[in-house]
Amino acid sequence: MLVNMKAMLEKAMNENYAxxxxxxxxxxxxxxxxxxxxxxxxxxxxNVTPVANPDIIYFGRIATDLIRQxxxxxxxxxxxxKTFEACIAGLRAGFTNIMIDRSTLPLNENIEQVKEMxxxxxxxxxxxxxxxxxxxFGQEEKNDRSVLTRVDEAIEFVERTxxxxxxxxxxxxxxxxxxxxxIQFDLLHELRSALPIPLVLHGGSGTGDQxxxxxxxxxxxxxxxxxxxxxSAIANLICRDLSGNEVYNLYPLLAEGFKNKIxxxxxxxxCSQK
Ligand SMILES: [Zn+2]
Numbered sequence: 001m002l003v004n005m006k007a008m009l010e011k012a013m014n015e016n017y018a019x020x021x022x023x024x025x026x027x028x029x030x031x032x033x034x035x036x037x038x039x040x041x042x043x044x045x046x047n048v049t050p051v052a053n054p055d056i057i058y059f060g061r062i063a064t065d066l067i068r069q070x071x072x073x074x075x076x077x078x079x080x081x082k083t084f085e086a087c088i089a090g091l092r093a094g095f096t097n098i099m100i101d102r103s104t105l106p107l108n109e110n111i112e113q114v115k116e117m118x119x120x121x122x123x124x125x126x127x128x129x130x131x132x133x134x135x136x137f138g139q140e141e142k143n144d145r146s147v148l149t150r151v152d153e154a155i156e157f158v159e160r161t162x163x164x165x166x167x168x169x170x171x172x173x174x175x176x177x178x179x180x181x182x183i184q185f186d187l188l189h190e191l192r193s194a195l196p197i198p199l200v201l202h203g204g205s206g207t208g209d210q211x212x213x214x215x216x217x218x219x220x221x222x223x224x225x226x227x228x229x230x231x232s233a234i235a236n237l238i239c240r241d242l243s244g245n246e247v248y249n250l251y252p253l254l255a256e257g258f259k260n261k262i263x264x265x266x267x268x269x270x271c272s273q274k
Contacts (some may be wrong), residue, residue, distance in 0.1 A: 002067045004096040004127040005075045006164050008043045009198035009221045012020075017270035018201075018216035019078060021045035022262055025052040026036065029233070030063055032255035036262035037072040040272040044072060044262075047079040047223060050086050058159035060093025077129070079224070087117055096126050099167070103131040107153055114161045123259070129222075130159050133169030135202040151190050159193055165222060172203035180208045184220065190225040192219030201225070205231075209268060225265060232261035233247045 007067050012019050024030045037044035046063060053059045054077065067074045076089030077097040087098050092239050100117050102110040114130045121128045134148030150167040158166060163195060166192055171183045181203075198221035204212060205227035212223060236257025242245055246253075 001068060002064055002094075002096060003073045003075055004125065004164075005045065005198075005222070007125050008045075008073055008075060009165055011274070012043075012221040012271070015274070017274065018220050018223045019043050019045055019271050019274075020204075020262060020265045020269060021047050021079075021200075021222050021224045022229055023047045023049065023052065023058075023079065023224070024063070025049075027062060028251045028255045029258045030066060031227070032259040033262055034066060034070050034072070034074065035264065036259045037074060038070060039259075040263055040266045042072065042266045042271045042274055043074070044266075045075045045077050045097070047099075047224060049079040050082075050089075051080075056086070056089045056095075057093045062091070064094040066148050067129050068150040075127075075236070078230070081210060084117070087094065087121070091121065091126060097164075098126060099129040099131075101142070102129050102170075102217070103134045103167075107132075108268070110272050111157055111160050114157075114163060118162050121203070124192045127168055128161075129165040129200055130157075130161060130163045131169075132166035135167065135169045136173050137175045146232055148184060149191060149192050151159060151187075154191055155194055158197055165200050166195065167200040168195050170201070172201055172207055174203045177206040180206070183207070183211050183215065185214065186234050188215065188219050198222065204228070204265075212265075213268055216271075223265070223269060225262075227263075229258050229261050235259040236260070 036127050076095045078095045080101045081087040098121050102113045118128050134147040200222040201220045202224045204223040204225045235256040237253045
């Protein structure tokens, strides 16, 4: 079942759990992710980023077709739509949620650009996620408090833009970390009680199971995962003896490792059977 994120994440917000949002970029990991949702009877979000798969229109066609055949509620999210054109391409390709990333702009410009896009996306029956504060990359991590989300700005941002979910910067980063990140749980609690909409965590991979479990139960409702899933896929391949016929199982083995890790996170985040 192809759905947008609204009802899915509002339920997660009311019942204190998080839905994994898994980056997929080909038919194998797409099918593996859908299978993980089915085996755990869980809702799921599939992230596609134009960086990993620039042919959004064609991939969107495959993804929406496969998702419609599933009995689980699955949202297809265009992750980090950096340009107006990319967001519109996402809508044309059948994506049900558009993540608009204007987080590097000053607050007012961020609000104005997101607000315009919200009107367009909502008119198509789809939902919008935007980011406030800035979730950078692991390598450039500097414990810089100025990039964290501010509560007063978040309240204004949500009110003025009418977005459906907000990606917050509370100490995680994209990509690979040097050590485990320091999550600002106090800030998360403040944001949760101040805002009426579901919150999103980017850069879930490498954050550590205990941190992620706490986030899922203390105010985050969508957790983005990419790196960890790919590592699990590769680990499932390299532990095999590929000298014989098993080499023909290259893609199924990668998909199996990918699927197992998603199922692991579905259970960790309390999303199973939801
Ligand atoms: Zn992100």
